[in-house]
Amino acid sequence: MSSTLRIDIITLFPEIFFGPLASSIVGRAREKNLVEINAVNLRDFTHDRHKTVDDTPYGGGPGMLMKPEPLFEAVRSLKNECSKVILTGPAGRRFTQKDAESLAAGESHLIIICGHYEGVDQRVRSLVDWEFSIGDYILTSGNLAAMVMTDAVVRLLPGALGDELSGVDESFGASGLLEYPQYTRPPVFEGMAVPDVLLSGDHEKIRRWREAQAWNTTIRHRPDLI
Numbered sequence: 001m002s003s004t005l006r007i008d009i010i011t012l013f014p015e016i017f018f019g020p021l022a023s024s025i026v027g028r029a030r031e032k033n034l035v036e037i038n039a040v041n042l043r044d045f046t047h048d049r050h051k052t053v054d055d056t057p058y059g060g061g062p063g064m065l066m067k068p069e070p071l072f073e074a075v076r077s078l079k080n081e082c083s084k085v086i087l088t089g090p091a092g093r094r095f096t097q098k099d100a101e102s103l104a105a106g107e108s109h110l111i112i113i114c115g116h117y118e119g120v121d122q123r124v125r126s127l128v129d130w131e132f133s134i135g136d137y138i139l140t141s142g143n144l145a146a147m148v149m150t151d152a153v154v155r156l157l158p159g160a161l162g163d164e165l166s167g168v169d170e171s172f173g174a175s176g177l178l179e180y181p182q183y184t185r186p187p188v189f190e191g192m193a194v195p196d197v198l199l200s201g202d203h204e205k206i207r208r209w210r211e212a213q214a215w216n217t218t219i220r221h222r223p224d225l226i
Contacts, residue, residue, distance in 0.1 A: 004033050004034060004035065004036055004108075005034065005035045005036070005104070005107065005108060005109075005110070005153075005154070005157060006035070006036045006037075006038075006108065006109045006110070007035060007036070007037045007038070007109075007110045007111075007112065007150055007153075007154075008038045008040050008078045008109075008110070008111045008112070009037070009038065009039050009040060009112045009114065009146050009150070010040045010042050010071070010074050010075070010078075010111065010112065010113045010114060011039055011040065011041070011042060011114040011141075011142075011143055011146070012041070012042050012043065012053065012114070012116055012141070013141070013143055014039035014040065014041045015039075016143055017037070017039040017143070017146075017147065018039070020147050020151075021037050021147060021150060021151075025151075025154065025155045025160055025161065026150065026151055026154045026155070028160070029154050029155075029157060029159075029160040032159060032160075034154070034157045034158075034159055034160055035154050035157060035160075037150065037154075040074060040078065042066075042070050042071065042074055043070070044074075045069075045070040045071075045073040045074045045077070046069075046070050052067070053066060053067055053070050054066055054067060054116075054117050055067050057118065061118075062118070063117055063118035064117040064118060065117060065118050065119060065120065065121055066115070066116055066117060066119065066120040066121060066124070067121060068120075068121040068123045068124050071113060071120065071121075071124050071127070072124070072127065075111055075113070075127050078111050079111060080109060082107075082108045082109050083109045083110070083111055084103075084107055084109070084110055084111070084129045084130070085110075085111045085112075085113065085127050085128050085129050085130075086110060086111065086112045086113065086128070086129065086130050086131070086132060086149070087112075087113045087115060087120065087124070087125065087128045087130075087131040087132075087142075088112065088113065088114055088115050088131075088132060088133070088134075088142030088145040088146055088149075089115040089119060089120070089131055089132075089133060089142060090133050090136075090137075090138060091119075091131060091133070092130070092131035092132040092133040093130075093131070093132065093133065094132075094133055094134075094135070095132040095133065095134050095145075095148075095149055095152075096172065097152070097171075097172035097173065098172075099130075099132065100149070100152035100153050100156055101156055103153045104153045104154075104156035104157050105156075110153075112142075112146045112149065112150070113127075113128070113142070114141055114142035114143050114145070114146050115141065115142040116140075116141040116142065132145070132149065133145070134148050134149065172225075175214065176225060177214040177215060177217070177218045177225065178214060178217045178218045178221060178222055178225070179214065179217070180209075180210040180211075180213035180214040180217065181213055181217070183195070183198060187199065195209070197209045
């Protein structure tokens with residue numbers, strides 16, 4: 001398995017990926033050759049002068065569907081024996097931190113198909129290993145979902161974070177809880193003080209306080225995680 005994760009994103013709008021995936025942690029991971037990210041223009045796999053990627057659905061109904069021919073050709077041109085194909089769309093199961101961890105640890109090549117219009121021709125799903133949704137709402141296209149998943153995966157690659165311990169106690173991590181409250185200088189700001197325990201220097205007390213706070217935060221904001 002290659003030490004560099006390759007992510008090919010099949011999209012109708014490759015230009016929108018240049019900024020978000022070129023900066024911060026993802027940008028640094030690319031500079032370190034931890035990941036190679038390519039935005040692949042689906043229209044390059046059409047063969048008519050209008051570069052048609054969509055058509056009306058059989059049986060009628062509003063909107064347009066993404067045609068199977070260019071998507072099959074695009075995936076087949078990119079795929080190798082190690083590739084896994086992801087489709088973004090509201091019908092997919094919820095993408096979680098566990099999914100990000102699994103993809104970062106176990107895969108060397110991901111192909112992400114960005115859904116658009118009213119979705120894809122059903123036959124496209126025969127190409128797909130996983131279909132993911134990032135939430136119970138509708139986006140204009142799967143481009144933002146592809147960016148979110150890419151960011152979530154790339155930051156977990158070994159060497160991507162400046163401090164490898166940064167990801168240990170994050171929300172949705174090993175404990176499954178939300179992260180505990182964090183404070184920095186000054187110790188008092190507009191009458192709001194940092195909890196004394198964090199200034200105590202007693203690491204065991206701090207650990208217990210953080211564990212309790214993580215439970216309290218999760219119960220208050222996301223009881224479904226308990």
